[in-house]
Amino acid sequence: MATFTKVDHFTIEQITNNQLQLKASVFIVRYLAFQAVAFRGRDESFSSLNRGNFLESLGIMTFWNEKVxxxxxKTLKNATYTSPRIQKEILHVFSAKVKKAIQEEIGDAKFCKMVDEARDKSMKEQMAVVFRYVDAEGFVKERFFGLNHVVDTTALTLKKEIYSLLSQHCLDIQNIRGQGYDGASNMQGMWNGLQVLILNDCPYAYYIHCFANCLQLALVKASKQVVPISGFLIKLFFLIKIVNASCKRNEQLQVANANEIARLIDLEELEIGSGLNLIGTLQQPVETGWSSHFR
Structure with a gap:
C-alpha cells in the first residue's frame, strides 16, 4: 500500500519524465533487437571505454536529447530502467507481442511445425520451433516462434516442451497437420521417436524428413564413394585450412582473386554492377553446413 500511495502522489511532470525515460530504454531495446546485436558488454563500469551496445546507445541518445x-x-539510481533485468523484461514484452500476433494469424487453422535442436556457445541445448501455415489471404507463411532451452534432446523431453509451448499460446495440438525434423533417431524413430509420440496424440500430424537434410546426407554419402571427388574435397579442406592459418597467404589469395576478376572484366566475361564481383574470405567446409557449400 505504501508504494501505491507514493505513486498516487506523483506529479504530472514526474509521470511524464518517467514515461520518457522508459520510452528511451524501449526504443533502444527495439533497435538492438531488430539489428540482432548483443545488448551487453564485457565491462559496463563507468570507467569502461565501451560499456556495451545498450548503454553506449543510451549515451548517444542523451547526447542529442538534453531532456532525456x-x-x-536526476533520477534515482534504482529507477533508471537500464539494468539487465529491465532490458530482458522489455525484450520479453516484444517477444510476447510477436508470438501473440503469430498465434492470432494462425487462429484455429491447421498448421505444421518444424523443430530442430542445437548446442549454443554456453553448452546448452536449444530447441528451435518454426510454424508453417496458410494465412487468411491464402499465402503460405513460415514463422520462427521460439527458442527454448531443453535439459536433453530425448523424444519425451522435446514432446513435453513442444506441448507446453503450444498450450501457453492457445494452439490446439489436434490442428497439427505436419511434422518436419531431421533424420536423427530421437526425431524419426519408428517406436519411440518424437514423430511417433506426437502422431499417437494427433493421427493427422504426418512426419516428413527435411528434404534439404535428406539431399545433404545423400550427396555427402555419394561423394565419399567416388574417389576423385573424395580426394578433391580432402585436398580442398587442407588447402583452405593452410590459407586461413596465415594472414600473408590469405592476402596473396585475395590479390590473385582481384587480378582474375579484373582480367575477366576486361574480357567482358563478368557483369559489372553494385554488389557483384565481391572478394570474400574462404569458408570452412562442413558436411552439414549448407552455407559453406554455397560459398
Missing part, C-alpha cells in the same frame, strides 16, 4: 539526459541524471 536531464531526467536520467
Amino acid at each position: 539526459a536531464e531526467i536520467i541524471e
